[in-house]
Amino acid sequence: MTIYRGKGVYGAIAAGKIAVFKRSHLPVKRDRIKNPRTELERFEAAKRQAIQELEALYDKALIEVGESNAQIFSIHVMMVEDEDFNEAITGMISAQRVNAEYAVAATAENFAEMFSAMEDAYMRARAADIRDISNRLITCLTHNKTDEPMMDGGVIICADDLAPSETVSLDKNKVLAFVTAHGSYSSHTAILARNMSIPAIIGVGDEFLNHIKDGDLAIANGHSGEFILHPDGKTLSEAREKQRTEAEKRELLQKLKGKENVTLDGRRIHIYANIGSADNIGAVLLNDADGIGLFRSEFLYLESQDYPSEETQFKVYKRVLESMPARKVIIRTLDIGADKQADYFGLEKEENPALGLRAIRLCLTRPEVFKTQLRALYRASVFGKLGIMFPMITSVSELEACLAICEQVKRELSLSGKKYSSEVELGIMIETPAAAIISDKLAPLVDFFSMGTNDLTQYTLACDRQNPHIEQFCDTHHEAILRLIALSAQNAHAHDAWIGICGELAADTSLTEEFLRMGIDELSVSPAYVLRLRDTVRKLNLSESHTTSET
Ligand code: PEP
Ligand code: MG
Numbered sequence: 001m002t003i004y005r006g007k008g009v010y011g012a013i014a015a016g017k018i019a020v021f022k023r024s025h026l027p028v029k030r031d032r033i034k035n036p037r038t039e040l041e042r043f044e045a046a047k048r049q050a051i052q053e054l055e056a057l058y059d060k061a062l063i064e065v066g067e068s069n070a071q072i073f074s075i076h077v078m079m080v081e082d083e084d085f086n087e088a089i090t091g092m093i094s095a096q097r098v099n100a101e102y103a104v105a106a107t108a109e110n111f112a113e114m115f116s117a118m119e120d121a122y123m124r125a126r127a128a129d130i131r132d133i134s135n136r137l138i139t140c141l142t143h144n145k146t147d148e149p150m151m152d153g154g155v156i157i158c159a160d161d162l163a164p165s166e167t168v169s170l171d172k173n174k175v176l177a178f179v180t181a182h183g184s185y186s187s188h189t190a191i192l193a194r195n196m197s198i199p200a201i202i203g204v205g206d207e208f209l210n211h212i213k214d215g216d217l218a219i220a221n222g223h224s225g226e227f228i229l230h231p232d233g234k235t236l237s238e239a240r241e242k243q244r245t246e247a248e249k250r251e252l253l254q255k256l257k258g259k260e261n262v263t264l265d266g267r268r269i270h271i272y273a274n275i276g277s278a279d280n281i282g283a284v285l286l287n288d289a290d291g292i293g294l295f296r297s298e299f300l301y302l303e304s305q306d307y308p309s310e311e312t313q314f315k316v317y318k319r320v321l322e323s324m325p326a327r328k329v330i331i332r333t334l335d336i337g338a339d340k341q342a343d344y345f346g347l348e349k350e351e352n353p354a355l356g357l358r359a360i361r362l363c364l365t366r367p368e369v370f371k372t373q374l375r376a377l378y379r380a381s382v383f384g385k386l387g388i389m390f391p392m393i394t395s396v397s398e399l400e401a402c403l404a405i406c407e408q409v410k411r412e413l414s415l416s417g418k419k420y421s422s423e424v425e426l427g428i429m430i431e432t433p434a435a436a437i438i439s440d441k442l443a444p445l446v447d448f449f450s451m452g453t454n455d456l457t458q459y460t461l462a463c464d465r466q467n468p469h470i471e472q473f474c475d476t477h478h479e480a481i482l483r484l485i486a487l488s489a490q491n492a493h494a495h496d497a498w499i500g501i502c503g504e505l506a507a508d509t510s511l512t513e514e515f516l517r518m519g520i521d522e523l524s525v526s527p528a529y530v531l532r533l534r535d536t537v538r539k540l541n542l543s544e545s546h547t548t549s550e551t
Helices: 036-065 067-081 083-096 100-116 121-142 164-169 188-195 206-211 233-254 278-286 298-302 310-323 359-365 367-383 396-415 433-437 439-445 453-461 468-473 479-494 512-518 527-539
Strands: 002-005 007-010 013-020 155-159 175-180 200-202 217-221 226-229 270-275 292-296 328-332 385-390 425-430 448-451 498-501 522-525
Touching: 002 206, 013 175, 013 233, 036 067, 036 083, 036 100, 036 121, 067 083, 067 121, 067 278, 083 100, 100 121, 155 217, 175 217, 200 217, 206 226, 217 233, 233 527, 270 278, 270 328, 270 527, 278 310, 278 527, 292 522, 298 310, 310 328, 310 367, 310 385, 328 425, 359 367, 359 396, 367 385, 367 396, 385 396, 385 448, 396 425, 396 439, 425 433, 425 439, 433 439, 433 453, 433 479, 439 448, 439 479, 448 479, 453 479, 479 498, 479 512, 512 527, 522 527
Parallel strands: 013 155, 155 175, 175 200, 270 292, 270 522, 292 328, 328 385, 385 425, 425 448, 448 498, 498 522
Antiparallel strands: 002 226, 007 200, 013 217, 217 226
């Protein structure tokens, strides 16, 4: 038995046989051809076939993983049709009298190298896409097929890395898990795996590939990031037991759908869900969340190669609001900066980006970007119950500046005859110690607070949340954090504002009782945790004397 460690990007356990994903590395030979015209026709036919395949992949991805993830295939279609790319290939076939396969491979490599050398990280990442479409075109030209992994029954797919097209084309019903040597948490493949709810581990390192073959038994633990090759009987039965327990728990929790989030002594709270994309709405509805407590709108910006237009944003916000009739949807304004970087913002490199130009600071220094988002949000507000939330507030003046811009946006919309709802709630994230400490001053200005405990923990305990080496110092139950939450709750209620928690701590059921006793009105968690939290709430009795909860 050998244990390899990577990073779990979707928490679930799979045990089963391995299928190694190999690519046909098509050897492309340079041949001198007699008739360039025939070769050009072959290239045109291959292009048509590639486009058809990509369109089919787009349709499949649209159903399985939603529009924003499917878009990668429309980008591939655009690349296949790109004029410069095509002219370079056809020019090479005609001028050098080479076979189409060679012209495609050589041109794609030139383009890929050009992309790899670019400063902009987004453009650099396009090199992989160029190679992906080049392989597809060559496959079409040679009628060669990518090696399908052996997929009888369910398998754990192991690969060096997977291109988005490869991930989506695998039969989802037969994939138990993905394990890759490379990849990053925010790579397309990791995002797709999460959205497909398939356990996945990335970054295991190249070594494991030398020791696996089709049919080997393994366990992929998407919680711990452990990939266990040739597990012994005891480890295997423990994993199967964990799987059974997980399945039973999921089954039991289904019975809580449609039930209220009410304690035994009658205290009601809201349990909302956190999302990063409109494509996650399915999971929100499936898990019966009362609303959306945090839509991290910056993912819309991170997925784009340029500032998303007002119209693009309006459509997304409208879709989310319409999918949640009569339920509250809290959309957080842009929280770019720190670990969330989009190159087109052209932000300077900072020594301490978590303490730098991020979130509301960025919006207030670029009011046009902020106003575009606010216009889209207000226009969408007529389609549901919208709440707008500002991240990283540290002072009253910042909040006042945000509120003034909202007023300005509403005035401009009215002047141009555009409708917006007058019932939009405005709130802030309390994720800096400063905001919690002056929450008595902030509360009169807003409808709600939402505790961002991820950042609140990082800033209060001086623990970089990106740094895995200081986890032992990062006590999320630290008394300082709990006191700041309690203080914010007290100040919110004193000024008729409601208060929720949308950081990861909201899902920590060992603290639920304490949060409810503090007066927290809403907890917003990943969709998969909604029913588990409802279960906890329904078993609490706040009329009993308080005992400290244990993990
Ligand atoms: C938080 O900081 O707790 C939060 C919810 O925001 P994010 O994790 O997106 O920074
Ligand atoms: Mg935060």
